[in-house]
Amino acid sequence: MAPKKKEEPKPVAAPKPPEPEPPKEPEFNPAEVKDAFQLFDRTPTNEMKITYAQCGDLIRALGQNPTNAEVMHVLGKPKAEEMQVKMLDFDQFLPIHQHICKAKDRGTFEDFVEGLRVFDKEGNGTVMGAELRHVLATLGEKMKEDEVEQLMAGQEDANGCINYEAFVKHIMAG
Amino acid sequence: MGCGVTKTSEFNRKFDKAMKAAVLIQRWYRQYAARMEVRRRYTWNIFQSMEYADLQDQIKLYNFLGYLMDNFTPSKNEVCRDAEWERYFSYNNITVPDIYSGPRLTFPLDMDQAAHLVEAFKNKQLHSRYVLQLLLETWKLLRVLPNINRVSTCHSKEITICGDLHGQLEDLLLIFYKNGMPSLEKPYVFNGDYVDRGKDSIEILLILFAFLLVFPGDVYLNRGNHEDHIINLRYGFTKEVLNKYKLHGKRILKLLQKIFSWLPLVTVIDQRVLIVHGGISDTTDLALIARVDRHRVSRTNGKSHRILSSALSSDSEPESSEFTDTGNDEWKQILDLLWSDPMSHDGCIPNEVRGGGCYWGPDVTEGFLNRHNLQLIIRSHECKQDGYEFCHNRKVLTLFSASNYYEVGSNRGAFVRLGPDLVPYFVQYQATSMTRGLSFPQNVKRTEHTALKVLREQLFVHKSDLLSAFQEIDKENTGLICLNDWASAIERVLHLDLPWRVLHPQLVSSTTDGKLDYHGWFRDLHIEQTMLETLYRHRSTLETIFRIVDTDNSGLITFEDFRQTLKLLSAYLKMEISDEVINELVISTDTNNDGSIDIDEFMEAFRLVDKSRLERGKSLEYT
Numbered sequence: 032m033a034p035k036k037k038e039e040p041k042p043v044a045a046p047k048p049p050e051p052e053p054p055k056e057p058e059f060n061p062a063e064v065k066d067a068f069q070l071f072d073r074t075p076t077n078e079m080k081i082t083y084a085q086c087g088d089l090i091r092a093l094g095q096n097p098t099n100a101e102v103m104h105v106l107g108k109p110k111a112e113e114m115q116v117k118m119l120d121f122d123q124f125l126p127i128h129q130h131i132c133k134a135k136d137r138g139t140f141e142d143f144v145e146g147l148r149v150f151d152k153e154g155n156g157t158v159m160g161a162e163l164r165h166v167l168a169t170l171g172e173k174m175k176e177d178e179v180e181q182l183m184a185g186q187e188d189a190n191g192c193i194n195y196e197a198f199v200k201h202i203m204a205g
Numbered sequence: 206m207g208c209g210v211t212k213t214s215e216f217n218r219k220f221d222k223a224m225k226a227a228v229l230i231q232r233w234y235r236q237y238a239a240r241m242e243v244r245r246r247y248t249w250n251i252f253q254s255m256e257y258a259d260l261q262d263q264i265k266l267y268n269f270l271g272y273l274m275d276n277f278t279p280s281k282n283e284v285c286r287d288a289e290w291e292r293y294f295s296y297n298n299i300t301v302p303d304i305y306s307g308p309r310l311t312f313p314l315d316m317d318q319a320a321h322l323v324e325a326f327k328n329k330q331l332h333s334r335y336v337l338q339l340l341l342e343t344w345k346l347l348r349v350l351p352n353i354n355r356v357s358t359c360h361s362k363e364i365t366i367c368g369d370l371h372g373q374l375e376d377l378l379l380i381f382y383k384n385g386m387p388s389l390e391k392p393y394v395f396n397g398d399y400v401d402r403g404k405d406s407i408e409i410l411l412i413l414f415a416f417l418l419v420f421p422g423d424v425y426l427n428r429g430n431h432e433d434h435i436i437n438l439r440y441g442f443t444k445e446v447l448n449k450y451k452l453h454g455k456r457i458l459k460l461l462q463k464i465f466s467w468l469p470l471v472t473v474i475d476q477r478v479l480i481v482h483g484g485i486s487d488t489t490d491l492a493l494i495a496r497v498d499r500h501r502v503s504r505t506n507g508k509s510h511r512i513l514s515s516a517l518s519s520d521s522e523p524e525s526s527e528f529t530d531t532g533n534d535e536w537k538q539i540l541d542l543l544w545s546d547p548m549s550h551d552g553c554i555p556n557e558v559r560g561g562g563c564y565w566g567p568d569v570t571e572g573f574l575n576r577h578n579l580q581l582i583i584r585s586h587e588c589k590q591d592g593y594e595f596c597h598n599r600k601v602l603t604l605f606s607a608s609n610y611y612e613v614g615s616n617r618g619a620f621v622r623l624g625p626d627l628v629p630y631f632v633q634y635q636a637t638s639m640t641r642g643l644s645f646p647q648n649v650k651r652t653e654h655t656a657l658k659v660l661r662e663q664l665f666v667h668k669s670d671l672l673s674a675f676q677e678i679d680k681e682n683t684g685l686i687c688l689n690d691w692a693s694a695i696e697r698v699l700h701l702d703l704p705w706r707v708l709h710p711q712l713v714s715s716t717t718d719g720k721l722d723y724h725g726w727f728r729d730l731h732i733e734q735t736m737l738e739t740l741y742r743h744r745s746t747l748e749t750i751f752r753i754v755d756t757d758n759s760g761l762i763t764f765e766d767f768r769q770t771l772k773l774l775s776a777y778l779k780m781e782i783s784d785e786v787i788n789e790l791v792i793s794t795d796t797n798n799d800g801s802i803d804i805d806e807f808m809e810a811f812r813l814v815d816k817s818r819l820e821r822g823k824s825l826e827y828t
Binding site for chain 2: 062
């Protein structure tokens with residue numbers, strides 16, 4: 032299912048020059064982005080480069096939550112084998128990050144709860160853990176079994192049910 | 206919708222909703238996972254930089270403590286004639302009470318006794334009589350070993366190699382459990398740093414020495430940089446021994462000092478693989494290493510000075526031969542072996558961080574391996590997240606065997622097996638008594654919590670330097686500073702190379718208009734404010750100095766000792782403290798008026814000294 036439409040980002044090949052900083056957006060602190068970028072830099076000589084595959088994670092670490100499709104789109108739809116090999120330096124990364132930041136639909140606490148309520152069969156504030164696992168592993172941008180496990184660790188009660196408001200708070204608080 | 210809704214479109218709608226919900230949750234999960242990963246990484250960076258920040262002071266301290274030891278003559282009489290060593294270490298007059306339930310050793314040791322020791326140490330302590338006896342036998346054996354252990358994998362034997370253990374008995378037990386105990390069929394090489402930091406250093410030593418005595422052809426011990434009595438004063442081993450062996454601890458420590466100086470320096474397997482604790486430098490020469498008198502080479506600064514007592518040397522020959530260039534050269538060779546770290550670019554530069562040894566690059570590895578016809582260097586000395594790590598094109602392997610080294614959950618430990626093909630086979634582990642039952646995120650949070658606590662302490666300790674840095678930026682004295690300036694100021698003062706902007710949400714609780722009230726921030730750091738920051742910073746140093754001066758480990762030092770310490774301190778630091786000030790200090794320090802100075806009074810004294818120096822506008826820095 033395609034994510035909601037957003038403005039068409041340009042591919043990496045022709046990067047836009049960085050936008051002038053809009054006055055009150057705290058996300059656009061290039062120095063902070065640089066700090067985080069450095070944490071992800073795994074090159075042996077600290078060349079300040081990351082792979083395409085790390086791009087999504089870095090953007091997420093900086094507080095956005097794009098879908099994988101959005102990330103691939105903004106990277107110019109690279110092929111699977113390019114992901115671990117092609118690199119980005121900081122100046123190439125910054126405009127990509129900024130594009131994602133401008134996407135409006137970040138999803139709030141309520142959106143998230145609404146999403147989970149879909150699976151609340153009895154309307155009592157809980158969802159079945161097993162059903163949620165199944166959904167997350169089979170629908171949408173499928174998660175792997177160990178990812179599902181990590182997400183759900185310790186969330187189910189004795190009956191295998193999850194109180195989803197608490198669950199959402201847990202995810203969003205990190 | 207209209208009245209024409211069919212069941213299918215109703216179903217489609219529901220499916221759509223489910224899909225959207227799934228995607229939403231997945232997006233959030235991926236963000237959560239990415240945040241966890243960042244936290245895990247900066248936590249690791251914090252611990253690494255803390256360890257090295259501490260080490261920056263360490264070498265200055267090491268030099269000062271060495272100076273102190275060399276120049277300090279105790280007012281109490283210390284055993285100093287070498288002919289009396291045998292008597293001094295004699296254990297025969299130590300009786301073991303019937304009530305003692307630990308192992309009772311008979312010499313020569315056999316395999317069963319060694320295995321029994323391993324078992325017993327889970328909850329017992331070996332009696333000091335047996336400790337001394339075991340150590341004496343070990344000392345005798347080590348004295349006939351060469352500087353370079355040479356091992357071969359003939360008879361299809363696989364050799365197991367272990368890295369740093371740092372007093373973590375649980376890890377050694379885990380290794381033996383997974384791999385079997387040392388024996389004729391199971392040779393082991395242990396690569397140094399057996400002691401300090403962990404709480405069971407003496408037990409680890411006793412186990413390793415016991416197996417060394419039982420299987421001298423199949424157990425090889427390398428010396429690490431922590432096998433050094435000065436380092437032990439600072440990093441916990443001395444304290445541990447004195448606590449566990451109140452009556453005979455001092456003798457045990459003296460004997461260990463000799464044993465450490467007699468530990469071999471490197472091990473070579475099949476003339477192809479070098480195992481050494483720290484590493485190499487561009488001047489490392491194994492032929493030279495093979496020739497040095499390893500037990501005599503010690504910290505010197507090339508100048509002639511009185512040595513504390515020949516208690517520090519292992520035999521009675523005069524030490525004047527050490528004050529030559531060769532002496533310095535040999536010391537440098539050994540320092541390089543025990544303290545160096547690999548770096549990613551070519552070259553060889555002095556290791557400023559550790560203050561000893563060097564950083565060596567891939568070209569130096571290449572040159573060294575070629576000159577000596579070797580194919581691999583296995584070293585330890587640095588903690589690695591997965592217990593081991595290759596570098597220099599897989600020609601250098603770092604191996605670290607103390608799991609959970611920084612904090613529960615921080616890293617795995619590893620050991621490696623080498624067969625005749627010399628292809629390394631790794632086994633990783635993590636002592637799980639505390640990590641069992643914690644999920645990955647819980648582990649990350651817990652480790653992060655400790656790292657941040659340590660980091661906050663460091664920030665607090667550097668409060669006055671940070672304050673001046675902030676005030677330099679805040680010229681109008683508004684008390685406010687923006688986050689970017691805050692971050693760059695901290696980095697300038699602390700030199701820790703940490704991602705401060707990423708960390709700031711964890712360190713700064715609130716900002717107004719993106720600006721930080723730095724006075725308030727210091728108050729919020731929630732550190733115990735009962736001590737002056739300088740005292741806090743130097744607390745362990747002062748404790749160490751006290752222990753050096755307290756040569757009979759009575760917990761008390763005399764006025765004369767204290768006076769001499771102050772004079773030495775002032776000479777070394779080029780401080781001016783006049784004799785009258787010193788006398789006044791000495792007398793006023795004895796607050797309970799019992800004619801001696803105990804450790805609390807000692808610490809208080811330095812607080813006073815510090816205050817008055819601060820009033821004169823200087824700070825207690827080692828130059």
